[in-house]
Amino acid sequence: MVAIPESEVPAEGGYDDDGKPGFFARWFYSTNHKDIGTLYLIFGIISGLIGGFLSFMMRMELAEPGIQFFTNEHQYLVYVSMHGLIMIFFMVMPALIGGFGNWFVPIMVGAPDMAFPRMNNLSFWLLPTALICLLISFVVPGNANGNGFGGSWVMYPPLSTTGHPGPAFDFIIIGLLAAGFSSIFGAINFITTILNMRAPGMTMHKMPLFAWAVLVTAFLLLLALPVLAAALFMLFTDRIAGGTGFFDPARGGDPQMFQHLFWFFGHPEVYIMILPAFGIVSHIVSTFSKKPIFGYLGMAYAMVAIGVVGFVVWAHHMYTVGMDVNLKAYFLAATLVIAVPTGVKIFSWLATMWGGSIRFTIPMQWALAFIFLFVVGGVTGVMLANAGVDAYLHDTYYVVAHFHYVLSMGAVFGIFAGFYYWFGKMFGVMYNKFLAAAHFWLFFIGVNVIFFPQHFLGLNGMPRRYVDYPEEFAIWNSVSSMGAWITLAGVAFFFAMLIEAFIVRRRVGDNYWGEGATTLEWTLSSPPPYHQFNTLPRIEDNAEH
Amino acid sequence: MAGHAVEHDYHLIPPSPWPFLSGIAALVWGVGMVVFFAGLVPRTGESPMLEFFFSKGLDSLQDSYRAAGDKVGADGGWIILVVGTLFAAYVMYGWWKDVAAESKAGDHTPVVDIGLRYGMIMFIMQEAMFFVGWFWMFFELGLFHKMRAAWNPDVLENADEYATSMAPGIKGVDPWNLPLMNTVILLLSGTTVTWAHHALIHGDRRGAKWGLGLTVLLGILFTFVQGYEYLELFHERTEGHPWISTDAFGSAFFMATGFHGLHVLIGTIFLAIMYLRLVKGGLRPEKHFGLEAAAWYWHFVDVVWLFLFAFVYIIFAVGM
């Protein structure tokens, strides 16, 4: 497969042997893709805790009718909005793209580092800046009802203009612009690394699927985020008294236009969050079935197709704004088309497992759960794609259930799958199987108990983003809140697992998954040397992907 | 790997303070932006909502909205903004100085050079999508004003007029006057920058200096002409009402041309730095990616202007 001279493979603890910089320079001034990847993962965990706290409070509030914990509706809405923004921009994206992308894309394509190591660190350090802006927004005035911004992560005007005149939302704009630039620089870096720094013999059609996934994701980021930036600038100037009037109908502007600009970014954004998870799951399924992935090229180009079509379906989020019926018909059809390449992926994973010798390791359990639950979310997505049905379901809990099946169970399961798959590789130690299994099962049961009942609530007409609800929705809401407790227990086991693993330090070898794991990271020590591939690896003609 | 020689041509960079400092500079600058435009501490009045609404504003343009003493930046936001901007400028200076030094030291091997090219192309693609956002807004306003007038008869004060024009009561800027001049300036600068590039390749450094110097001057000229045009628009075109606060067309006009103007400024600075490097003896005939990147960027800015000229100026003047 990959020829690396024996002498090249460093001893265990490769981190310690080659003049890594001192603590401050190493972690603050870093230009090392693996260290930056670790920083992203830590950042993602911190944001996940903040976002998770917000959602837990929401679930506690909704456990029974009436207002229990929140001082007023506005405060609840602030929690909803910040939960969405923090989870999307500061947990899922940093973990999947910044964390695993940084760690493994250069290694998988056989490169010693990212193309622009310094800019890589800029991408990271813009994120704490952005998060601080979002956290400041909590404590500065939003509108007459109190501090913070409560207009949801979609930030529609007029709620985000005259509806929240205080600086809380201005801070969110600045924060999101910073996060956006971070992602754009990251995207430029990934595209250049993948196109320009593949090792000799590593053709595009031999490149591992995770690298393909990150490549497509990077293009989505590159083309979608600037449009969001333009829309955010419009909001910013619209909010200035006597400023612009883009979204003010009284001045000839059009509030609906914000929704177009936002969703032109927003729909690609949902694929930005799921494509890297697709890549991770492909690797895991192949490794633990001990078979190369079924239909490799189909898998790669399915992601390309998803990326391309993802740009022309945005208005399925806007079926109820009064669009022309022909437009609705177009967006309906285009949205259903995405189900085709998505189906290609699902069936290829199944075909990869077919006849394989399957090992149900922890990462494989997460990956299988991912496939199962993502299909559930995909099917409800196809339901919502029907404009007529969506007129009823739009902005109900059915939509909440849909996107949490693809996000909290799709993207997040992808993150945990990758985390357990590469845990030994990144940190050189093995997790405790019991704690990890407890984490998985509690989390799996917990999120399903939270979100499955929300389908029923939505079908019964419970609207989203309300702090209170009538008596008849009480049962399923209390079940859903019970799920939050179970999930919390799962999260506790996650941290127990982390602490245990770093105290006990069970060292692992280079390729602790054995035969099925064929990508380049398994040829390196665990953790890999501070700079890998001082001599570039050569990929032979018959190498597997 | 310990003691093992590096056998590849990629550029591994030692730890650098600039990215971390950039993050801090961005924070200072961002807080400055918010405090400057939105204010941070409630001042007078009844509800925080009203206070915050009226403590904002580009009000040098908008004195009628409130007393002059209550200007933008009353919270001292401008100080933070200036500090942030200077900090950012310092970081950029340090960063690019490092890059130039590395280039001189030969760190930019052919493969790294190709990487820089990819990076620049991606950056320009990203900029193009940014302008797509503004043009999208402009076309929406231009093409569907009739529809919006019909939807919003009760919100729009003059719905009937909106049915016939996207910007009722606004006299268009005559495209064949200053804007045409700016078009000519930018197109000419496109040729001078190409001249500079070819002169450099053929080893004619004198020609390259002339070409690049002229390009920078033309860029500055463009900015001056646009500034003059803006002044005129602020003061004269709309009976005391600046366009920007008149209606959505004014908004689209100023933000789109304004962001373009900002990009012209960035491009001019980029070219000016290349000029300085050229004068100091940098940029070799066989290796001068900095100049090429600046030229690409300049052509991109040029193309955006042509779109602005064709649609925001000409089509609007003809009537849309």
Ligand code: HEM
């Ligand atoms: C088969 C593929 C999919 C289809 C057909 C689909 C369809 C839809 C539709 C029609 C809506 C709008 C519902 C409404 O607001 O009334 C929606 C909402 C949403 N979808 Fe999907 N979807 C798919 C996959 C995904 C994936 C993979 C993700 C993310 C990983 C995702 C994330 C979301 C989110 C976040 C929302 C809600 C946005 C909001 O209003 O806050 N979807 N989906």
Ligand SMILES: [Cu+2]
């Ligand atoms: Cu969508």
